[in-house]
Amino acid sequence: MSSRLSRSVKFLREMARLMVGVPDYDNYVKHRTLNYPGEPVMSYEEFFRERQESRYNSRKCATRCC
Template identity: 45%
Template structure:
């Protein structure tokens, strides 16, 4: 990962936007039988869980 990519990811985490790369790695490691969300769906899902979801949150 380049320094700019790391800085971008750090800045996004600081404002509450989770890492899509980390999500993809989690899915590959822990849920290989499930297809991961695409990036746009992932972003919407995380926003809903953070700001307006019922229950929402983590899978495990």
């Protein structure tokens, strides 16, 4: 029961973080190491900056707002 509860808490925490726009660095690292072995992984600071720029400073306007 405790493992099910901890998985549920982890899922809810991840969902809440994604809802407010906080990127998940741990999932990024897992993805990079599994799918792109041998390639460099960004530091947390680089990852956070890249995610923020992608979200707020996008030069490409995908929503036809301009």
